[in-house]
Amino acid sequence: MPKSAEGLETKELTISMGPQHPATHGVLRLVLALDGETVVKCTPYVGYLHRGVEKLAEHMTYLNAIPLTDRLDYMSSMANNEGYCLAVERLFGIEAPERAKYIRTMVAEMSRISSHILWLGTHALDIGAMTVFLYSFREREWILDLFEMLCGARLTTTYVRIGGVRNDVSQEFLDSLYKFTDEFPGRIAEYETLIDQNRIWLKRTKRIGVIEADEAVNWGLTGPTLRGSGVPYDVRKYAPYDAYDKVEFDVPVGKNGDVYDRYRCRMEELRQSTRIIRQCIEKLPLGPIMAPEASKVSLPPKDNVLKDMESMIHHFVLITKGPIAAPEGEIYSAVEAPKGELGFYIVSDGTGRPYRMRVRSPSFVHASVIPRLCEGSLIADVIANIGTIDIVLGECDR
Amino acid sequence: MEPKLIAQAIAEALKERYPEEVKEIKEFRGQVSVLVKKERIREIMEYLHDTPELCFSHLRDICGVDYLGKKENRFEVVYQLFSISHRHMLRVRAEVPEDDPTLDSVAGIWDGGNWHERECYDMLGIRFNGHPDLRRILMPEDWEGYPLRKDYPMKSDLGDKEWKGLKKVFELSEKNKIYEMGDHAKER
Numbered sequence: 001m002p003k004s005a006e007g008l009e010t011k012e013l014t015i016s017m018g019p020q021h022p023a024t025h026g027v028l029r030l031v032l033a034l035d036g037e038t039v040v041k042c043t044p045y046v047g048y049l050h051r052g053v054e055k056l057a058e059h060m061t062y063l064n065a066i067p068l069t070d071r072l073d074y075m076s077s078m079a080n081n082e083g084y085c086l087a088v089e090r091l092f093g094i095e096a097p098e099r100a101k102y103i104r105t106m107v108a109e110m111s112r113i114s115s116h117i118l119w120l121g122t123h124a125l126d127i128g129a130m131t132v133f134l135y136s137f138r139e140r141e142w143i144l145d146l147f148e149m150l151c152g153a154r155l156t157t158t159y160v161r162i163g164g165v166r167n168d169v170s171q172e173f174l175d176s177l178y179k180f181t182d183e184f185p186g187r188i189a190e191y192e193t194l195i196d197q198n199r200i201w202l203k204r205t206k207r208i209g210v211i212e213a214d215e216a217v218n219w220g221l222t223g224p225t226l227r228g229s230g231v232p233y234d235v236r237k238y239a240p241y242d243a244y245d246k247v248e249f250d251v252p253v254g255k256n257g258d259v260y261d262r263y264r265c266r267m268e269e270l271r272q273s274t275r276i277i278r279q280c281i282e283k284l285p286l287g288p289i290m291a292p293e294a295s296k297v298s299l300p301p302k303d304n305v306l307k308d309m310e311s312m313i314h315h316f317v318l319i320t321k322g323p324i325a326a327p328e329g330e331i332y333s334a335v336e337a338p339k340g341e342l343g344f345y346i347v348s349d350g351t352g353r354p355y356r357m358r359v360r361s362p363s364f365v366h367a368s369v370i371p372r373l374c375e376g377s378l379i380a381d382v383i384a385n386i387g388t389i390d391i392v393l394g395e396c397d398r
Numbered sequence: 399m400e401p402k403l404i405a406q407a408i409a410e411a412l413k414e415r416y417p418e419e420v421k422e423i424k425e426f427r428g429q430v431s432v433l434v435k436k437e438r439i440r441e442i443m444e445y446l447h448d449t450p451e452l453c454f455s456h457l458r459d460i461c462g463v464d465y466l467g468k469k470e471n472r473f474e475v476v477y478q479l480f481s482i483s484h485r486h487m488l489r490v491r492a493e494v495p496e497d498d499p500t501l502d503s504v505a506g507i508w509d510g511g512n513w514h515e516r517e518c519y520d521m522l523g524i525r526f527n528g529h530p531d532l533r534r535i536l537m538p539e540d541w542e543g544y545p546l547r548k549d550y551p552m553k554s555d556l557g558d559k560e561w562k563g564l565k566k567v568f569e570l571s572e573k574n575k576i577y578e579m580g581d582h583a584k585e586r
Contacts, residue, residue, distance in 0.1 A: 046535065046536065047536035047537060047538075050536040050537065052545060054546060055545055090427055215509075217455045217482060218455070218508055218509050218510065219510045220456065220457055220508065220509075220510025220511075221510075231482065233456070238482075238485055329426035330426060330431065331427055331429060332429060332458070332459070332487075332489060334458070341458065343459055343478065345459060345461060345478065355463075356463045358461040358463075360458060360459040360478070364513060364517075365513065365514075368510065368512060368513040372509070
């Protein structure tokens with residue numbers, strides 16, 4: 001053991017951070033070996049929120065499993081619903097109608113905004129900037145109110161359906177959302193005035209948690225966490241789904257791959273999301289919100305069940321006899337969730353239930369990179385590093 | 399070229415290079431998947447990762463699937479590969495038999511493979527040779543059985559053989575009942 005100048009003996013200290021710790025954003029446990037204030041070794045333990053979503057889904061019909069996806073990344077349930085429904089649609093060979101595609105794009109971007117501003121607030125709070133938290137929650141509240149207006153739920157929305165969406169948007173909703181897109185860029189500027197030039201913020205984020213582009217790709221990082229290192233990989237651009245090929249937007253990338261660049265990426269993404277939402281409202285086409293061939297898997301709208309014979313038959317058959325068999329095959333389908341690439345790998349054995357449903361969650365991959373970011377850094381930066389990769393443990397543990 | 403055709407071409411090239419290993423090439427909804435034997439999986443993955451024209455730099459996912467009673471080899475380990483520079487994707491499935499559920503780890507090629515393989519071990523009991531740290535990840539360390547196997551029950555019917563940890567939680571909750579509001583008020 002090394003001896004300090006006064007002849008006192010020093011040794012490594014092992015501490016357990018979490019699972020209940022305000023800065024771990026859920027139930028993440030890190031076992032840290034410390035030499036003074038430097039982290040020598042960091043071992044993450046996950047699984048405290050494991051609910052067996054993949055096993056549960058094997059025993060459910062394709063329709064039943066939608067609510068499970070809400071509870072993966074509960075900050076952005078719309079994006080999860082969309083990802084799952086797209087995978088099932090691709091399996092069945094269904095395509096959602098135009099209007100539904102635009103609505104989905106719109107709500108997915110709303111959930112991206114809601115997720116990013118929650119991240120901004122809590123990340124800044126962890127690093128020591130309290131004020132941003134209060135401001136960002138004001139706008140998040142607006143988004144959640146809009147979700148409530150749209151589908152009655154604020155967090156666990158279950159709004160997207162296989163082959164479309166649950167219900168159409170109202171004019172009141174669109175007006176309020178349009179007003180939001182008018183005001184929100186000003187609010188983003190407001191957050192930035194609070195921290196962007198703040199010397200403490202810069203000291204705590206610049207050149208902290210650096211990860212180079214090649215290494216970030218090798219670790220499987222996706223989303224803003226990867227783009228902060230300068231890799232422009234975005235599923236919305238690389239394999240456009242829904243209406244992303246019909247709207248204009250840029251993919252912001254960073255340069256240095258540090259906490260600050262990832263923060264800048266997410267701030268720019270807020271602006272791009274606002275831009276996408278605006279275009280979606282302006283271009284929103286008229287037409288149906290459910291694909292006609294989806295009636296084999298998704299429940300028809302309740303109004304139709306009460307009025308029209310065919311819908312009632314579909315409803316009855318779906319509930320009593322179970323769903324129509326899916327084609328046999330396997331599909332991997334990815335979407336750009338706020339946190340990164342959210343993939344669903346579905347194996348179908350030709351029955352109405354998924355034989356295997358695998359969720360490739362960005363948070364799980366991002367959590368695995370924590371030791372790489374933390375080892376060798378100061379213990380105070382552990383908090384900045386957990387914040388910057390933007391993990392949510394519900395999705396990590398599934 | 400269409401993404402489907404590119405993936406087909408890659409799969410054909412892979413079959414030409416490893417004729418013994420590649421057993422089957424399947425296409426469904428524009429996605430191509432290659433079924434391979436497990437013995438030289440690491441070599442195949444290194445080839446896919448290192449060849450500049452292929453450059454599968456992004457390992458999207460590794461997961462296991464249990465085909466109990468459906469296929470000759472019970473398990474399959476599925477690798478979802480993507481190339482960020484060339485924008486093509488390929489799915490590689492490696493057959494793993496029930497009596498020897500082991501195969502070589504690819505965590506040395508992609509760092510991101512580390513946790514995926516740990517999860518695959520945790521959920522299906524497939525062991526990865528040469529993995530740096532093969533421990534359970536989502537389930538408790540002392541858990542018995544592999545939950546995602548098809549013969550693992552959905553609901554517990556273990557009775558007395560229930561996981562020790564859960565019993566402990568129930569005992570503790572029983573013990574802590576004396577601190578509940580009602581009793582507390584009575585004591586006073």
